[in-house]
Amino acid sequence: VVNFSFDRKTIIFLLCCLCYLLVAPSTPLEFSALLKIAPILFLSVLAARTGINSTSVHLLSALLFSMGGDVLLEMNLFVPGLSSFLLAQFLYGSLFLRYHSSWSANYQRSLLLSCASLVMAVIMWNYAGDMRLPVTAYLLVITFMGLSGNTSTIKGVALGAAVFILSDSIIAIDRFVMAVPAAVSLIMISYYLAQFLLVSAVVRELESKKRAQT
Numbered sequence: 001v002v003n004f005s006f007d008r009k010t011i012i013f014l015l016c017c018l019c020y021l022l023v024a025p026s027t028p029l030e031f032s033a034l035l036k037i038a039p040i041l042f043l044s045v046l047a048a049r050t051g052i053n054s055t056s057v058h059l060l061s062a063l064l065f066s067m068g069g070d071v072l073l074e075m076n077l078f079v080p081g082l083s084s085f086l087l088a089q090f091l092y093g094s095l096f097l098r099y100h101s102s103w104s105a106n107y108q109r110s111l112l113l114s115c116a117s118l119v120m121a122v123i124m125w126n127y128a129g130d131m132r133l134p135v136t137a138y139l140l141v142i143t144f145m146g147l148s149g150n151t152s153t154i155k156g157v158a159l160g161a162a163v164f165i166l167s168d169s170i171i172a173i174d175r176f177v178m179a180v181p182a183a184v185s186l187i188m189i190s191y192y193l194a195q196f197l198l199v200s201a202v203v204r205e206l207e208s209k210k211r212a213q214t
Contacts, residue, residue: 017039021188037071053206066084086138092161093145096151099153106158110147124136146165159197
């Protein structure tokens with residue numbers, strides 16, 4: 001079950017997202033890059049407010065590499081951007097493993113994710129050309145992140161991981177296979193939603209633990 005409410009934090013996050021989607025296309029590159037990471041910066045503040053502990057630092061590291069990937073991709077530096085996001089996905093996956101239940105948990109979804117990743121790997125191997133190796137490496141890491149999220153005891157991260165994989169799949173298809181209608185909007189909306197779901201879930205977990213200790 002994922003709790004989602006339009007509280008003040010959610011509204012501020014949505015406004016940050018809208019600023020990038022609506023304003024960035026008509027602004028200089030430097031400003032559009034800043035607008036692009038604004039929603040993730042806001043999520044980083046929410047994560048930091050839970051206190052400095054190993055989990056929050058782990059989460060903040062994932063967000064830091066996500067922002068690095070955002071800026072690099074905004075500058076059309078695809079391989080460096082992909083590398084930065086690969087590290088972010090690995091950090092997310094390793095974070096979810098810290099709250100691991102069992103690999104057999106939700107095995108139907110894990111099997112579906114594995115099959116979908118295998119199909120995408122075949123497609124990318126045939127269409128990505130010189131980029132097939134880095135793209136396949138990224139696909140392996142994001143699959144690890146998705147499987148880790150699916151078997152995590154943190155409520156909500158499985159959905160966030162699935163939306164993140166959807167966002168990256170749209171990027172891959174649009175870049176290497178065929179043009180996807182409204183690709184930029186679809187990619188960014190799903191990306192911001194994924195980050196929001198992941199961070200909100202981990203923050204709720206941290207706040208729940210903090211309340212239990214008081």
